[in-house]
Amino acid sequence: MTFLIDFFIISVLIFGIALFREPLKARFGNWTAAFALLCALGLVLYRNGIIDVGTVLIALLVGAVLGHAVARAASMIQIPSIVAFQHGAGGVAAFLVSFVELTRGDHALSLVNEISGVLGLTIGALTFSGSMIASAKLANKMRQAPQILPAHTLLLLSNAALLAMVGSASFFVSSQAATFLFVAQILLAASFGILFSIRIGGADMPVLISFLNATAGFAAALCGMVIENQLLIAFGATVAASGSILTHVMCKAMNRTIAHIFLPNLKKQPLSAPKTTDSAEPAFSLKAKSSGNENDLKRAAAILKEAQKVVFVPGYGMALAKAQQEVAALATRLMGMGIEVKYAIHPVAGRMPGHMNVLLAEAGIDYDMLVEMDEINPHFHFTDAAVIVGACDVVNPSANETEGTPISGMPILMAQNAKNIICCNFDKKPGYSGVENSLYGRENTIMLLGDANKTIRDLSRCLNNGKPETTGETKSSGDITLEAATALACAKKVIIIPGYGMALAKAQFTIAELAALLTEMGVEVKYAIHPVAGRMPGHMNVILAEAEVEYDDLLELEEVNPLFGETDVALVIGACDVVNPAAMQMEGTPISGMPILLAHEAKKIIVCNLDEKPGYSGVGNPLYANPNTIMMLGDAKASANALISSLSRSVGITHHATHGQERTGL
Amino acid sequence: MTNLLLMVGVFLASFGVGYMLISKVPTLLHTPLMSMTNAISAVTILGALLLFAVPTNTAHTVLGAIAITAASFNVYGGFYITDRMLGLFREKGSDSN
Numbered sequence: 001m002t003f004l005i006d007f008f009i010i011s012v013l014i015f016g017i018a019l020f021r022e023p024l025k026a027r028f029g030n031w032t033a034a035f036a037l038l039c040a041l042g043l044v045l046y047r048n049g050i051i052d053v054g055t056v057l058i059a060l061l062v063g064a065v066l067g068h069a070v071a072r073a074a075s076m077i078q079i080p081s082i083v084a085f086q087h088g089a090g091g092v093a094a095f096l097v098s099f100v101e102l103t104r105g106d107h108a109l110s111l112v113n114e115i116s117g118v119l120g121l122t123i124g125a126l127t128f129s130g131s132m133i134a135s136a137k138l139a140n141k142m143r144q145a146p147q148i149l150p151a152h153t154l155l156l157l158s159n160a161a162l163l164a165m166v167g168s169a170s171f172f173v174s175s176q177a178a179t180f181l182f183v184a185q186i187l188l189a190a191s192f193g194i195l196f197s198i199r200i201g202g203a204d205m206p207v208l209i210s211f212l213n214a215t216a217g218f219a220a221a222l223c224g225m226v227i228e229n230q231l232l233i234a235f236g237a238t239v240a241a242s243g244s245i246l247t248h249v250m251c252k253a254m255n256r257t258i259a260h261i262f263l264p265n266l267k268k269q270p271l272s273a274p275k276t277t278d279s280a281e282p283a284f285s286l287k288a289k290s291s292g293n294e295n296d297l298k299r300a301a302a303i304l305k306e307a308q309k310v311v312f313v314p315g316y317g318m319a320l321a322k323a324q325q326e327v328a329a330l331a332t333r334l335m336g337m338g339i340e341v342k343y344a345i346h347p348v349a350g351r352m353p354g355h356m357n358v359l360l361a362e363a364g365i366d367y368d369m370l371v372e373m374d375e376i377n378p379h380f381h382f383t384d385a386a387v388i389v390g391a392c393d394v395v396n397p398s399a400n401e402t403e404g405t406p407i408s409g410m411p412i413l414m415a416q417n418a419k420n421i422i423c424c425n426f427d428k429k430p431g432y433s434g435v436e437n438s439l440y441g442r443e444n445t446i447m448l449l450g451d452a453n454k455t456i457r458d459l460s461r462c463l464n465n466g467k468p469e470t471t472g473e474t475k476s477s478g479d480i481t482l483e484a485a486t487a488l489a490c491a492k493k494v495i496i497i498p499g500y501g502m503a504l505a506k507a508q509f510t511i512a513e514l515a516a517l518l519t520e521m522g523v524e525v526k527y528a529i530h531p532v533a534g535r536m537p538g539h540m541n542v543i544l545a546e547a548e549v550e551y552d553d554l555l556e557l558e559e560v561n562p563l564f565g566e567t568d569v570a571l572v573i574g575a576c577d578v579v580n581p582a583a584m585q586m587e588g589t590p591i592s593g594m595p596i597l598l599a600h601e602a603k604k605i606i607v608c609n610l611d612e613k614p615g616y617s618g619v620g621n622p623l624y625a626n627p628n629t630i631m632m633l634g635d636a637k638a639s640a641n642a643l644i645s646s647l648s649r650s651v652g653i654t655h656h657a658t659h660g661q662e663r664t665g666l
Numbered sequence: 667m668t669n670l671l672l673m674v675g676v677f678l679a680s681f682g683v684g685y686m687l688i689s690k691v692p693t694l695l696h697t698p699l700m701s702m703t704n705a706i707s708a709v710t711i712l713g714a715l716l717l718f719a720v721p722t723n724t725a726h727t728v729l730g731a732i733a734i735t736a737a738s739f740n741v742y743g744g745f746y747i748t749d750r751m752l753g754l755f756r757e758k759g760s761d762s763n
Contacts, residue, residue, distance in 0.1 A: 013706070014683055020699055021690045027752040030702050034745040037709060044712045048719035052727065056718050059731040063738025070739075071747035076754070082747060083701050086740045090707045093737035097713035100726050100733075112670050213700050216707040223713045225673050233673055234680040235709035241684035242703040246696060347693055354696030361754040372693055 003230070005043065010234045012036040017238065023367055040231045076362040077319050080209060080352040081138035087212045088131030094219035095124030095186055101226045103179050111171075113226050118167045120222035121182060122189040127215045129193030134208050137197075138351055146201040153263060159192045200261065201432060205351045206250045207261050214243025246353050253347035253373075253411065293448070297455075300422045300446045301462035307384035308613070308620035309340045311376065313415050314356050315349045317390015317426055321452035327389055328363035330460050338613035343369055344376040344386075344413045346394035377414045386418035388439075390452050392431030397438050405435045421445040424455040477634075477642075484630045485646035487604045491568035494518055495560065497528045497597055498544065501574015501609055505636035511573055512547035514640050517647055527553050528560040528570075528597045530578035561598045570602035572623075574636050576615030581622055589619045605629040608639040698751045705744025711737035 013036035019029025050056055067086075074082045098120035102109070109117070136142040149155060166188060170181040200208045217239025224232025251258055304310060312331060318324055331341045343365065349356045357370055371379075380386060388395055395415040399407040415421055416439055423440065427449055430436050439445055448455045488494060496515060502508055515525045527544060544554060555563070564570060572579055579599040582589055599605055600623050607624065611633055614620050623629060632639040691699050714733035717726065 010680065014680075014687065017684065017702075018687050020695055020702070021687070021692070023692070023694060023755050026695055026698060026755070027749060030698070030745060030748045030752060033702055033706055037706065037741060037745075040709065040712060041715070044715055048716060050715065050718045051721060052718050055727060055731050056715065056734060059734035060738045063735040063740075064742040066735075067739040067741070067743030068746060071743040071750065074747060076751070079697060079701070079747070079751065082743075083697075083704055086704050086744050087707070089736040089740040090704065090710060093708065093710040093714055093733045093740065096729050096733035096736075097710055097717065100717050100722075100729050101713070104722065104726055110669075112673075210700065213703060213707070216704065220707050220710045221677055223710050225677075227713050227716055228669060228673065229712060229716070230673070230676050232709055232712050233676045235706055237677045237680035238684035238688075239703040239707040239709075241681045242688045242699060245685060245688050246700060249693070249696070345693070352697055353700060354693055354698070357694050358697045358751055358754070361751070364754075367694055367755050370694060 002047075006230045006234075009036055009039045009043065009231060012039065013235060013238065017242075037235070040235070043231070044229075076358050077322065078139065079358055080205065080350075080355060081135050083352065084131045084135035084138055084209055084212065087209070087216050088128050088135060090216045091124045091126075091128030091131060091219060093124075094216070094223050095121050095128065095189075097223050098124060098226055099182055099186065102182055103175070105175050109226075113228070114171060116222045116225035118170060118182075118185065120219055120226060121185055122163060122167060123215050123222060124219040125186045125189035126193035126196070127212055127219055129190040130197040130208070130215075131193075131212050133194055133197040134200075134205060134212060138205060138209075144201060147198040149195075149199075152195070152199055156192070156195050156263075159188060159195060163188050163192060196262065204261050204432075206348050206353055206355070207247060207258070209352045210243055210246035210250050211258075211262075212243070214240050214247055217241070217243050250348055250353055293450075296446050296448055297458050297462045300448060301459055303385050303420045303422065303446070304334060304339070304387075304459070304463060305337070306612075307334075307339055307420075309379075309383045310334055310342075310385045310387060311380065311383045311415070311418065312341065312343045313386055313388045313391050313395055313413055314343060314345070314360065315389065315391025315394060316351060316355075317392075318452055319350060319355070319359055319390070321390060321426070323389060323424075323452040323456055324359045324363040326453055326456040326460070328360070328365050330456050330463075331365070331369075333460060333463060338615070338618065340614070340618040341369065342371050342376065342379070344373065344380075344415070345370050346373055346391070346413050349391060349394050373411060373413055380414045380417035383418040385420045385422055386415040388415060388421065388423045388425065389456065390425055392425060392437050393433045393435070394431075395437070395439055396431065396433070396435060398435050401438070402435075405433065407433045407435055415439065416442065419444065422448060422459075424448045424452045424459075426450065426452065477632075480630060480632055481639075481642045481646050484606045484632055485643055487569050487606065487630065488518060488523070488571075488643065489521065489647060491518075491523055491604075493524045493526075493563075493567045494569045494571060495526050495528050495555075495564065495567050495599075495602065496571045496573060497530075497575050497579055497599055498573045499530075499575025499578060499615075501576070502636055503574070505574060505610070507573060507608075507636040507640055508544055508547040508549075510637050510640040510644070512544070512549050514644050514647075515549070515553075517644060521647070525553065526555050526560065526563070528599075529554050529556055530575070530597050557595060557597060564598040564601040567602040569604045569606060570599040572599055572605065572607045572609065573640070574609055576609065576621055577619070578615075579621070579623055580615070580619060582619050585622070586619075599623065600626060603628065606632060608632045608636045610634065610636070694755075698748050701744060701748040701751060705741050705748060708737045708740035708744060711741055 013033055016029045016032030016036060019025040098117045102117040137144050166181050166185050170178045197208055217236045221233050221236030221240060224236055312327060335341050343360060345356050360370060393407055395413050396407060397416045398405055399410045399412045402408060421444060423445055428440050440447060518525050579597050581600045583592060583594045583596045586592060605626060605628055607629060612624050624631060714730055714737050717730035
């Protein structure tokens, strides 16, 4: 019976953990696990009468109040440090329980209990001290760099040997002497934890903190073996499993073995070697760069403005600069401009597993925009701009390109494959690995050095007022109009493709006028109506009807598509997604498989859209880059008017095109 | 001996099932996962409570009380901060804040 109840509670806990597989259910899973723990607590109280109720209640209350205060005050950037601190508290509880059980001697302990007790004592104490060091490092209360004592490994090994000796000696001495040995064991284990963790540097913290997660679980399970409590064993084992998985995942993501991280001696030499080679250069270029900063900012802003796909690559530097809000704001602005934005999350970016996810979630970013490494890497090829915010090693191409560096073989985010790279890092110094980042020197990389928070804000600002600069480089609008008008004048068949942009520009009357003029010139004009063009079913039909276009000139998708092949000019007016060939040519876009109007099959395509940005779907339109396409960007009504006047002149018809009051009708 | 086997069995079974399930947790949720399991590891609070089920001397009472406080801090804070964190994750289209 008791076993059944225990089994039930363990099942509840497992169920709670199972819920963690989906983001939306995780919160409920957390409560389920808490409920399981509460049940376990109630069960223990029910089965065993508590003698000193007062002390127990006060202790429970003090702990809960402190726990609440700390957890409530913590900002998301402090999470790793807080979690490490809580691990430490768990370690304290574990070694104290083991100690008291071992020493109070009111009932005989079996050998199994004793062994578990000594192990629990040891692991609990080292979890405690190790966590405190980790927490201090993560909170920046301690230097993050690895601190290596003379003969560190030797110290560590002798400490371990002492632990083994004292631990085993405690089985063979009187209980009086054993108590002293247990105290010695606790102190030794604590010093072991300190020695062990001080030489682990900031960027390896995800591994350390995951490892401590596992040891905290083991300590709890061992506690359970001392007092022969199945619940404790099961709960502890689950945590140990979780910590082990996370440790493994973190190691894999860094391409290192646990031994390399925890016993870094052998790896020390190559670590510093590449650093010295060009150590003088970064300081110099830092100065040089900051003077040209404004120019670089403008260039970066121009790139972003032209981009269709932007991927942000956040690193721990973003957390340090507290720039996540600014990043989110910039991303929102870019998305407002029709640019597709994603975030590339490297598994070891930050200081604990999933750290970046939490920070970005705090900044209000939807988690479906956060893309994991394996998933995003193929996409960098199609990315116009990769914006790196405080990340270095995780985007360092040297990991793939050079042998023998500490990061060689480490999986990285392939930001180097993006067309442009905008790097908002504090400086050009190498990351934690000490390996120079070859990405910084690339031609398509723009370095925006300095505080990321400020850099991103400046970038947002430049996006606003840099507008007039970008249009100058292209052909003059007069040339384009002439080219388009000539194409139309020479055409026999023209198909007009209206989209919602035409409705927005209120260009339907001018278009109807243009069509009438073309008809007058002997050109056959039809309209192609996509079923979802506009904002409601049949929207385009209504709008064109308003401009007195006859409805038998309005052709539906199936009807018009076979005609494009023999069409001389497809005139696109404020339409994008409905003529985007990517729908047929590319897999996995939001419009893949959507039926489109085959404008690209026409001999010439004239696009009168406001800009080159993707439509609602966010998918860039390859039609714009088609060599047969003439882009007339800007207000559709103005473009149409320009076409009318140009046509009138070339054909020699005196036409009242630009006035537009008097429509020619037929 | 049967006791030992039972305990080892419970440990291995829980470890195995936990391992299977947790392997499937998306990396998106790794921080909350660690934070929650951190809270669960404070299950040592059960052991700390049991210290008070039998008469003890003052030294042990003090140590036991410290253990309960530490574990209670860990368990309460752990679950609470996990909940706060998970509250921040939102799906596309859901209302902000």
